[in-house]
Amino acid sequence: MSATNGHTSEGSRLKDPSLFNTKIVVGSRRLDSHSNKTFDVVYPGDGKTVIATIPECNAQDVNDAVASCRETFATFSQTTARQRSDMLRKLNDLTLANIDDLATLIVRENGKTRAEAVAEVKYASSFLAWFANMAEIGAQGETIAAANPNMRIHTMRQPIGVVACLLPWNLPLAMATRKIGPALAAGCTCIVKPAGETPLSTLAFAELVKRAGYPDGCVNVVTTLDNVAEVGKAICEHKHVRKVSLTGSTRVGKLIASQSAGTLKKLSMELGGNSPVIVMNDANLDKAIEGVLMAKLRTSGQTCVAANRILVQNGIHDKFLAALKEKIATYKQGDGEDDSVKLGPLITARAVEKCRAHVEDALSHGATLAYGPSPPPTPSSGGFFYPPTILTNLTSSMLISSEETFGPVVAIRRFETEEEALEIANDSDVGLGAYLFTTDLRIAARMTAKIETGMVGVNTGMLSACESPFGGVKESGFGREGSKWGMEEYQIIKAVTTDIS
Numbered sequence: 364m365s366a367t368n369g370h371t372s373e374g375s376r377l378k379d380p381s382l383f384n385t386k387i388v389v390g391s392r393r394l395d396s397h398s399n400k401t402f403d404v405v406y407p408g409d410g411k412t413v414i415a416t417i418p419e420c421n422a423q424d425v426n427d428a429v430a431s432c433r434e435t436f437a438t439f440s441q442t443t444a445r446q447r448s449d450m451l452r453k454l455n456d457l458t459l460a461n462i463d464d465l466a467t468l469i470v471r472e473n474g475k476t477r478a479e480a481v482a483e484v485k486y487a488s489s490f491l492a493w494f495a496n497m498a499e500i501g502a503q504g505e506t507i508a509a510a511n512p513n514m515r516i517h518t519m520r521q522p523i524g525v526v527a528c529l530l531p532w533n534l535p536l537a538m539a540t541r542k543i544g545p546a547l548a549a550g551c552t553c554i555v556k557p558a559g560e561t562p563l564s565t566l567a568f569a570e571l572v573k574r575a576g577y578p579d580g581c582v583n584v585v586t587t588l589d590n591v592a593e594v595g596k597a598i599c600e601h602k603h604v605r606k607v608s609l610t611g612s613t614r615v616g617k618l619i620a621s622q623s624a625g626t627l628k629k630l631s632m633e634l635g636g637n638s639p640v641i642v643m644n645d646a647n648l649d650k651a652i653e654g655v656l657m658a659k660l661r662t663s664g665q666t667c668v669a670a671n672r673i674l675v676q677n678g679i680h681d682k683f684l685a686a687l688k689e690k691i692a693t694y695k696q697g698d699g700e701d702d703s704v705k706l707g708p709l710i711t712a713r714a715v716e717k718c719r720a721h722v723e724d725a726l727s728h729g730a731t732l733a734y735g736p737s738p739p740p741t742p743s744s745g746g747f748f749y750p751p752t753i754l755t756n757l758t759s760s761m762l763i764s765s766e767e768t769f770g771p772v773v774a775i776r777r778f779e780t781e782e783e784a785l786e787i788a789n790d791s792d793v794g795l796g797a798y799l800f801t802t803d804l805r806i807a808a809r810m811t812a813k814i815e816t817g818m819v820g821v822n823t824g825m826l827s828a829c830e831s832p833f834g835g836v837k838e839s840g841f842g843r844e845g846s847k848w849g850m851e852e853y854q855i856i857k858a859v860t861t862d863i864s
């Protein structure tokens with residue numbers, strides 16, 4: 364397929380082809396980059412079809428987008444919380460009205476299955492609905508009892524200013540609304556940079572923002588794949604960007620933090636994880652299998668809270684392994700649009716190579732291949748697929764123990780005691796999600812308190828919900844998204860002291 368802007372054959376997959384946008388968004392304008400360069404977005408399901416050609420932005424595009432955000436902030440920040448609540452509700456209605464098209468764009472740019480893409484749009488919508496409700500509640504200030512009887516003190520919650528939202532490719536739309544939703548609810552304006560692999564759902568969403576009646580400049584979008592270092596630096600060093608919210612890797616999180624230091628920006632860092640799953644002897648086996656597969660295979664293993672180290676107590680280990688093998692064999696891998704498929708491709712050939720390297724490293728350090736092809740396959744020309752694989756006898760010396768695999772590789776390690784499981788689980792520089800399977804409330808109470816992560820699932824493989832605070836500890840970052848705390852990340856608290864004498 365030739366790479367021309369517009370890609371009519373891709374656009375014609377949509378019920379509303381006008382949602383297929385391939386230009387950046389700066390105020391009312393839909394533009395090419397100042398560089399006049401472009402990059403290709405490739406369908407991961409075959410690894411070669413160019414589904415869109417998108418502007419490769421530079422620092423000048425960032426400056427234009429920030430200037431537009433700043434101009435609009437002057438008026439948008441003065442809207443009432445109720446007005447912002449109403450606008451977000453309208454945006455949510457439009458998102459749900461276009462669920463099929465948004466899901467199609469996610470399937471095509473990310474490769475995940477249609478069922479997963481539809482679930483992602485619903486998850487994305489839940490943040491808009493949640494923050495439509497929070498807009499007024501989260502705008503409330505407080506009255507402070509002053510020590511000086513002649514003083515009255517009250518606080519105001521105000522929008523922090525222009526916000527940069529840096530998005531990952533694994534949940535491109537949900538991570539967009541988890542940031543843009545609270546930012547708009549608070550009265551901020553946003554410069555959004557989607558991952559280069561998945562810009563299409565963000566660009567379509569920006570069109571819905573316009574249709575919802577938001578003033579131009581509330582949500583601007585810049586795109587880049589190969590020039591991300593320049594674009595990222597320009598955003599971080601821009602004095603009029605007051606906040607950066609990143610969902611991405613710990614490596615990039617550290618870079619953004621150092622580049623933002625010169626202007627002392629407020630930061631939210633939703634970074635990588637290395638989630639342990641602890642399956643105790645008394646666990647309900649069906650629930651544990653279901654939970655592990657959910658936590659491991661959602662988006663083909665490419666989530667920050669993906670189960671990476673499965674710790675199984677000796678007494679249940681063999682039964683668990685046998686049941687897991689039986690169940691994982693039912694996961695058909697293939698094209699996301701095929702209804703019988705449960706596992707889509709990975710995002711890039713590099714992601715396939717990482718899975719292979721982790722499996723090979725584990726095998727060379729004594730792991731056993733309990734399920735999956737031998738030898739571990741290399742990236743092929745037929746799409747970015749890595750087959751579901753189970754390894755046993757995981758040890759701390761293997762790469763998979765210290766790094767996210769980000770693919771459908773289940774790595775199992777035996778343990779004997781609760782203390783041993785906690786020690787292995789906490790032996791990590793990161794701490795985002797963890798999972799525990801037990802039917803004993805006393806074990807659950809003891810262990811959830813001692814696990815060093817921001818989130819723990821007990822007898823469930825799902826941690827994500829708009830009403831629950833999402834975020835990590837250690838090098839998984841800081842700040843919380845969603846929940847009643849999510850809007851605070853986009854606000855300042857101003858204290859007003861009045862002399863009434």
Ligand SMILES: NC(=O)c1ccc[n+]([C@@H]2O[C@H](COP(=O)([O-])OP(=O)(O)OC[C@H]3O[C@@H](n4cnc5c(N)ncnc54)[C@H](O)[C@@H]3O)[C@@H](O)[C@H]2O)c1
Binds near residue numbers: 533612668
């Ligand atoms: N904690 C969370 O909520 C969460 C959610 C999803 C993904 N993640 C993590 O994200 C990682 C996978 O996503 P990824 O590969 O897209 O991560 P990544 O860090 O490579 O990219 C994340 C974003 O940062 C951008 N980026 C890359 N280099 C940059 C730079 N120099 N300046 C500015 N921006 C830059 C990318 O273009 C992308 O938009 C995993 O580590 C995963 O665990 C975390």
Ligand SMILES: N[C@@H](CC=O)C(=O)O
Binds near residue numbers: 533665666667668833
């Ligand atoms: N998983 C997130 C994001 C991590 O990839 C979520 O579930 O919200």
